Amino acid sequence: MAIYTPPRGLALGLLWVLSGLMALIGLAIGIGGAYLVALGGSGYFLVMGIVMLISAVLILRKKTSGLVLYGAAFIGSIIWAISDAGWDFWPLFSRLFTFAVLAFLAAIAWPILRAANSHAPVKKAPAYSLAALLAICMLVSAGWMFVPQVQVTANEDVPVKPVAPGDAQKDWKHWGNTTHGDRFAALDQINKGNVSDLKVAWTAHTGDIPQSNGSGAEDQNTPLQVGDTLFVCTPYSKVLALDVDSGKEKWRFDSHATAPNWQRCRGLGYFEETTQKAAATLAEPAQPVACPRRLFLPTTDARLLAINADNGKLCEDFGDRGTVDLKAGMGEVKPGYYQQTSTPLVAGNVVVVGGRVADNFSTGEPPGVVRAYDVHTGKLAWAWDPGNPAITGLPPEGQTYTRGTPNVWSAMSYDAKLGLIYLPTGNATPDFFGGTRTAQDDKYSSSIVAVDAASGQVRWHFQTTHHDLWDFDLPSQPLLYDLPDGKGSTTPVIVQTSKQGMIFMLNRETGEPVAKVEERPVPQGNIEGERYSKTQPYSVGMPMIGNETLKESDMWGATPIDLLICRIEFKGMRHEGVYTPPGLDRSLQYPGSLGGMNWGSVSVDPNNSLMFVNDMRLGLANYMVPRANVAKNASGIEMGIVPMDGTPFGAMRERFLSPLGIPCQKPPFGTMSAIDLKSGKVVWQVPVGTVQDTGPLGIRMHLPIPIGMPTLGASLSTQSGLLFFAGTQDFYLRAFDTANGKEIWKSRLPVGSQSGPMTYVSPKTGKQYIVINAGGARQSPDRGDYIIAYALPDAK
Structure with missing residues (x-):
């Protein structure tokens, strides 16, 4: 029992803090809520803001009615939150936790205000019991933040x-392990039972740290392993050969490549004379081969180099003393406008390259031509020019390959049995205005194109957008x-993931869909001079991941x-689903x-016919900018205004983030999914990555909260039922159980990684290693030059 006494000291301070917080938060959400209502959004925030302001005034006047009013509003908030967001943890947490803290303070303040308004004794126990209950709920909620919120749970x-x-497996000779791009290793020395014993076996340094100074340098390499040697390329187009058991450097090659931006090397090509089979119509070389084992390095300044895998010297029988100039036949190529960033494809006796172009600067950018060169001589075997199929070699004198055509900047795949190379194409530049594109540009844009490995002639193509x-x-x-x-036979399929969150499965002989694809009507735009496709292909026979049409209640x-x-941001934009067309308004x-x-x-x-897919879930706010309003120095590569010279518009691109720099839609922001290729169903889906090395305003939270962050990188599957992945925003290499997606091991990296893990067994020691490059995660300024190998401890 307590006797009447006016609040003073800590009690008075608590009332001031409580009323002050309610007033500030109430004012903010009240004003914002009024604006949201004006935009046609939810009225909850306006009502809650008004109630909180009234409660703050009453509490400041030492009226218990202020606490009663807030208590009723808090109960109403719980009902609203559940009706608005369902029972998902993260949406409920963002809607209620702050208000629960205020309710906790209000419960503590109740006996104080009761005592100030009554000369009778005041019972504290009920209020403090309520405060304790709220505190327990908040602690449980805080603890639940550290529990992964599984999206789909495995049931078998x-x-x-x-x-x-x-x-x-004997070697890892291609970027995706094989030319089929499966990133699967038939190795099981490291398995679910002993993966927790993995330790760092050795660490090597490339000496080539990618600088995070806006130049776009990033380490995204997956090493190759052949015999007792590991081959690594760096963001600045250098190559290292390392001993597989010690990481000791055998040789180093420096291409002395220079580029103003976008420096990276995702992988090398490898050709071995004793095992490769001819796939081109070129004659075998008459002279003995100087480099029976050769690496192909694509440089950031548009050269293709052949390097002797045994000593790191240029293979002088290839091209011009080891070098092919990829700018040949391209016309004008400004520095940084055309370069190689992905692995070249070795397909039989040819090495095939596409190229990355500087999207969105102008029309008429460098050509998107794909070319194949003889692996021995560097002679051009064939060319595929999407804009002029008649050009199958070097362009005639005075001409160039067709400029501004769809390019192939990512990795290609090769089926030796069918003699087909599969090209994932981009779109004709610039990206966000297509009124200047030709019908030929549109024909092969954003498509899977199957070409003959011997001639480069198109066998079939399938357009995904x-x-x-x-x-x-x-x-x-x-x-x-x-x-x-299911009948004892197989269907040869090609599976293509896409930026729009769709997965296409086609017969790789014919290009016909194996998993159902529907042409669906899509929204039409109204930009002058633009044209719009009335339909788009939706891959409905395979899962769609992270591409739902967002609603206001999906905001977070x-x-x-x-x-x-x-x-407010969402209601102020136009959003009509995946194919919301760009316009003059913000969409x-x-x-x-x-x-x-x-x-x-x-x-x-x-x-087990399981495919593992990692994704990122980041929205993009954009609008077209009339030419007169585009600044002359506009050059946004990732974000900002891109000039798109040669068109009537520039384009503004902004990440859809909150003022704290957090994605505006609800978590997860990145997941790993296992998909049954036979049924086309998601077997499991889990959030990947924590906020340990990132957080609001870029401030590291140092908390392993598994909210699921955007991912960028490749994964590795092994026959022992393990899935390795490091392409997260925190600094870890992880191993997951392929049966259910549960994380069963992780190792702290010195910096983040965007590289793909790979594995091999040493031919000398018989020991299996897991290797990862760690050069830095994209969002982090921390950079490094690490190559780290893990292995099981030696038996005692």
Whole structure:
């Protein structure tokens, strides 16, 4: 029992704090709520803001009615939150946690105000019991933040098939392990039972740290392994050969490449004279081959180099003393406008390259031609010019390959049995205005194009986005897989992930869909001089990941104010689903131009027909800018205004983020999914990545909260039922159980990684290693030059 006494000291301070917080938050959400209502949005925030302001005034006047009013509003908020967001943890947390803190303070303040308004004794126990209950709920909620919110739970076990004698993988000779892009290793020395024992076996340094100074340098390499040597390329077009057991450097090659931006090397090509089979019509070389084992390095300044894999010297029989100039036949190529960033494809006796172009600067940018060169001589074997199929070699004197055509910047795949190379194409530049594109530009834009490996002639093509105005170019290496048909046979399929969050499965012989694709009507725009496709292909026979049409209730924020601002932003934009056309008004593209799925591609467990897909979920706010309003120095590569010279417009691109720098739609912002290729169903889906090394306003939270962050990189599947992945925004290499997606091991990296893990067994020691490059995660300023190998400890 307590006797009447006016509040003073800490008690008075608590009332001032409580009323002050209610007033400030109430004022903010009240004003914002009024604006949201004016935009046609929810009236909750306006009502809650008014109630909080009234409660703050009453509490300041020491009226218990202020606490009663807020208590009723808090109960109403719980009802509203559930009706608005359902029972999902993160949406409920953002809507209620801040208000729960105020309710906790209000419960503590209740006996104080009761005592100030009554000479009778006051019972404190009920109020303090309520405060304790609220405190427990908040603690449980805070603890639940550290529990992964699984999106799809596995309901069946997945068997692990031991590697049969003689079937174990010997080498990792291609970027995706094979030319089929499966990123699967038939190795099981490291397995679910002992993966927790993995330790760092050795660490090497490239000496080539990518600088995070706006130049776009990033380490995204997946090493190759052949025999006792590991081959690594760096963002600045250098190559290292390392011993597989120690990481000791055997040799180093420096191409002395220079580029103003976008420096990276995702992978090398490899050709071995004793095992490769001819796929081109070129004659075999008459003279002995100087480099029986050669690496192909694509440089950032548009050269293709052949390097002796045994000593790091240029193969002088290739091109001009080891070098092919990829600018030949291209016309004017300004520095940084055309370069190689993805791995070249070695397909039999030819090495095939596409190229990255500087999107969105102007029309008439460098050509998107794909070329194949003889692996021995460097002689041009064939060329595929999307704008002029008649040009199959070098252009006639005085001409160039067709400029501004769709290019192939990502990795290609090759089926030796069918003699087909599969090209994932981009779109004709610029990305967001297509009124200047030709019918030929549109024909092969954002498509899978199957070309003959011997001639480069198109066998078939399948378009995944018609007249692409969203930068939905195909970013990933196609997966080639033999799909069991349930009758003892298989269907040769190609599986292509896309930035729009769709997965296309086609017959790789014919290009016909194996998983159903529907042409659906899509919204039409009204930009003068533009044309629009009335329909777009929707891959309905495979899962769609992270591309739902967003609603106001899908908005999210770390606080109610953050949430409210995101809702205001959303209601102030036009959003009509995946194919919302750009316009003069501000519109929301979701997924944005980074994906969906990006260049990291997929990995697969062929024994269980499981494909593993990582994604990012980032929206893009954009609008067209009339030419007169585009600044002369506009040059936004990732974000900002891109000039798109040669068109009537520039284009503004902004990430759809809250003022705290957090994606505005609800978590997760990145996941890993397992997809059954036979049924086309998601087996499991889990959030990937924590906020340990990032956070609001870029401030590291140092908390392993598994909210699921945007991913960028490749995964690795092994026959032991393990899935390795490091392309997160926190600094970890992780191993997941392929049966259910549960994280069963992780190792802290010195910096983040955008690289794909790979694995091999040393031919000398018989030890299996997992290797990862760690050069830095995209959002982090921390950079490094690490190559880290993990292995099991030696038996005692």
